[in-house]
Amino acid sequence: MPAFRTALKLIIRHWPNVLLYVVGLGMLGVFILASVNLTSVATFSQAKPNVAVIDRDHSALSEGLTDYLATRSTPVTLEDNTQALQDATAKNTTPYIVIVPAGFGEAFQAAVAGSSPAPVLDTVVNYSAFTGQYMDQVTNAYLNAVRMVLTAEPDMPLDQALSQAATATDQQVPVEVVEVEGAKSIYYKAYFFFRWTAYPLTAGLMVLVAMVFSTFLSGEVRRRNLSSPLPPSRMSSQVAIACVTLVLFAWLFMLLLALIPATGGLDLLQGEPGRFGILALAALIYALVPLAIGFLVAQTGMRSAAQNGLANIVSLGFAFLSGIFMDDLSLMGDTVLKIAHATPTFWFSKATFAVQEGAPMSTFWAYNGVVLLFAAAIFAVGLMVGRLRTQTADAGGNLAAAPA
């Protein structure tokens, strides 16, 4: 199979592209997941965002509040200057900052006694309104407990009131963790990584397959091949088999990456081997799409630099539209979701979510069917474009033979 061997040699000769796109972009997903830590779901763990208290009052009340917030958050120490506060907010290292103004303690007690309005604390929050709302609830819970104690017992010493309030706010309602079938967050990372594989597979396979077919279709090479004893159909078949071999290699490499502990795939394989297998199958089915796109791109006669550019545009565009990077389709608008339906990566993403959420297998197969249809349609378009292009001068077709 001379054409098969030649095609493989071409791929091996372009090892930097294999390294950069398949290995490099695949490793990007590993790097991202290596920084994600998921806690056990056997017990409920209350959110403890980073919180800083800027105490300008230094009263017993402000110190009591600081101690209480430290038990309900991850305390961060910040200097009391504009620079430090802007740094913490701009870099999003401290999503909630409480600034206790001077005189807050005295004003609080006066308000409880009814002689002045209630003082307020300044709070600085990041973009996540939930974190801000949550910490507001925590802060107000403590201060209202102190208020209630002092309201009921106006003559009680402040230290005693703070102690009573701290004891009261230590009480918590019981929590039960309810396992919902098919939604095990412990495998969250593995599902994310399988969705991520669409990105390196799209970029890498597009570039390499387009390169292989382009080489065999380039003008002079094609003319020489046409005069060889190997029939064009067999030559094309051998080149196609080489590209399918490349697809299998890329797919296997993605599975290998999925088994790296950081991606959580090994846990999924050990805990739910069936789901791991189904996800691997979905990735293999999806890999046929960039194979088809690479074939189409080669038929257009695009230059190498343009092929690289297009591969990156398509892979990144598909990845963003399918929600791979956000992993939460609800953050996308309705219009974007409608556009995303026209991309094969979106349906691959839906197939992985179907596995993640325990949807029926018929749903999974339906989504994969759509992916296969995309691959078939793109391949058909590639065949048509190739047919038209063989009539151009570049390919040495009829136009090349026509008199000037």
Added chain:
Amino acid sequence: MGTTFLTTIKTLVRQRDVLLWAIAFPLVLSTLIYAMLGNLDEAYAIDPVDLVVVDDATYQATTGLPEMITALSVEGVQADGTALLDITYVDSDEAARQTLADGDYVGFITVDASGEPAFHVDARYASSTTGTRASIVKIVLDQYWQTASLVGAMGQADPELFSDPALLEKLATEVSYTQRTSVTANPVSDSLAYMYSSLAFSVVMMMTFALAAIEDIQANTSALGARRSLAGQSKIRTLAPAIAASWTVGFGVQLIGYTYVKFAFGTSFGGKDPAVLLTLAVGVLAMTFTGAFVGSLPIASGAKSGITATLSCFLSLFAGLYGTFAQDLAESAAENAPLFALANPARQVTQAFHALYYYDGYQQFGQAILALLALAGVFFVLSTLMLRRKRYASL
């Protein structure tokens, strides 16, 4: 040199595939990011938490809890208020578990015979990483139970307490002691981080022009390069205008991209346009020299294109382009590997934009610009050393 400069510009802008890659990709990417993430700030705004409540006899008999839950819910919130909860009522524990399995709820609430509420949280929201919404529900229930327990303890200590309606009203009226303030020059926005990252990505991609220009100069990469090598011009008189032309085209492309994101999407840069243009100019300069260095490497042309593309993606990962996890990874890498963050042009361009938007002064901005200038200097030296003298197919 002037002729070489102008000719190089014309050559670069006539390479449709390079231009397409350099112009279309950033525009497409920023459009996608805006379409997907432009409403991120609204998405992160308060969206009522979906919660199930077992509305049985014990729940109805609990003093104050049904009223509190209703007041916080979509049905009961005041017109100018924000609903915290979106409640689905069921009549039994079994029905609540079934509802939890069928839908996307954080959990359900039950009340026992003693009047103590319990929170049954969906395991998907049980971890502190994914469970901020569940934590809000928990803290609301904790606050109710703490208040009820406190009032109960006060009543036991002083039974006459409940005979004073005014005092009871004072106890029951919750006071809000918090108000929002801002310490940054402009409001915090998460979607801006992604727009800045996409612009930084396009700056990094400006390597492409220098790569193409250098390939037209080297004798072993193109027939044109071989002819130009025979010309009676010193290397510096050939290289300098080529580099300058690459920078000019790259900066022009960035102006298009900046104008697009600023006016089409209303992306704010803190109103400091001259500083933004300086960032783009210095960023493109750094990437022009980087592209020249990559272009001078003795590897195949296709591989060089792959290097620039993948390098752009890799560096942009650590500038936070690829979603929330990437943002966290970028911050973690900056904290644990500050030298790498300093050497990452995508990160520094993003940091420069952040500094202009969030800070009043220019200190952080200046640091980012200096880092980019240092990078430009390093790759200027490297590319000069690589391109100074070459020997091809020497006998």
